[in-house]
Amino acid sequence: MSRAASTWLSEAVAVFTKDWRCELRTRYALNTVLLFALTTLVVVSVALGPLGADQQARGAVLPMLLWLILLFAAAAGLPRVFGHEEEKHTATALRLAATPSALFAGKLAFSLVLFFAIEALTAPLFLAMMQLPVAHPGRFVAALAAGGYGLAAASTLVAAIVGQARGQSTLFAVLSFPVLLPLLLLAIAATRAAVLGGDAGAELTQLVLYDASMTIVGLMLFPVIWNP
């Protein structure tokens, strides 16, 4: 590894470590996201219960509900990854000291770990509370991983765009809708196929392509967004 790549990686790791250290001491995003996910999960499961409909009908509807819960949980916590740097006036120090793409990579890694933790907690609970069997657990996990990566990457990029603006929550919702819509449709289709035992290969491939595109676009676009 070249010295430049090593320095870049070290910067990204430093940002990731710093964000988690701050998060574990305040637990702001963790508490917000987990409470939101658990509350919506309980509301959905109590309102619907183990649906009396057949497996085919439940398998068609419940994956969509799972992704809606995950989407709103992400929207509750991930926009803060850049917003709080602006609110607390720490963004200036980062602009002076950090390489923008390394900063984005560190923030993306933070968002990914946070979102995968939400998924790891929410998905098994959802399956248990809705008594939903999964025909292909491996594909189910792959759909959650690929969809979760895309959701975290897109949310981090949109959070960077709206980070310096007023009315961040509204802007986040407006800007993320067109970016996240194709991802959610693919993730729901892949999860549904995994639950019902269908082939999710095409959807998973498209999800991986979406994830790669969002990462590359983020790394290229972020320096332009971040700096004046």
Next chain:
Amino acid sequence: MSEATLLDFAGVVRAFGRLRVLGGVGGRVAPGEVLAVGGPNGSGKSTLLKCLAGLLAPDRGRIDYREDGESLDTAARRHRVGFLSPDLALYQELSVAENIGFFCRLRGLPAARGEELRARVGLPAERLCGALSSGMRQRLRWAFALLHRPRLLLLDEPLEHFDAAGVALAAALLAEHLDAGGLAVVANPSHLELPRVAGRIDLAL
């Protein structure tokens, strides 16, 4: 340091919407010299320093900063300068040592450099930044600005919240910086004894 290290700017204009804050400001600083920037609140001192640091883009004008004869673009200038401002905050959830260590890692500096500077500015390593007094936070800002041994220091309100010991520390740090061939632009230096003043810009409202 080479004589080819130089900050030279002219005709810097910056407005926020219809409010024109800087109306064509210029100046020049060479190694070992200080450029003093004065003026009442709201006259644009902080805006000028942010433009010089590359944190704000001027609407018009030229800012040329050279190190060893090489002219740096805005991104390189932003990364190289040492910047201190009342707006600059560090992480309240982290301790002094963790804050300094984080910025050492971002700048690819050994941890020993951060430790040396922390001891120099007299801050307790383990105290959380959120539990520091205003004067201590200002000392931490000085440490942040000097961490990577910048040649150009941009100091906005460098004595804010300082007691007599803090003022003496700031004067010593600035003198050491200039003795090493560094250059500085200092906004609102009313209580700071400035050695080798190259010029003074008085901004008006």
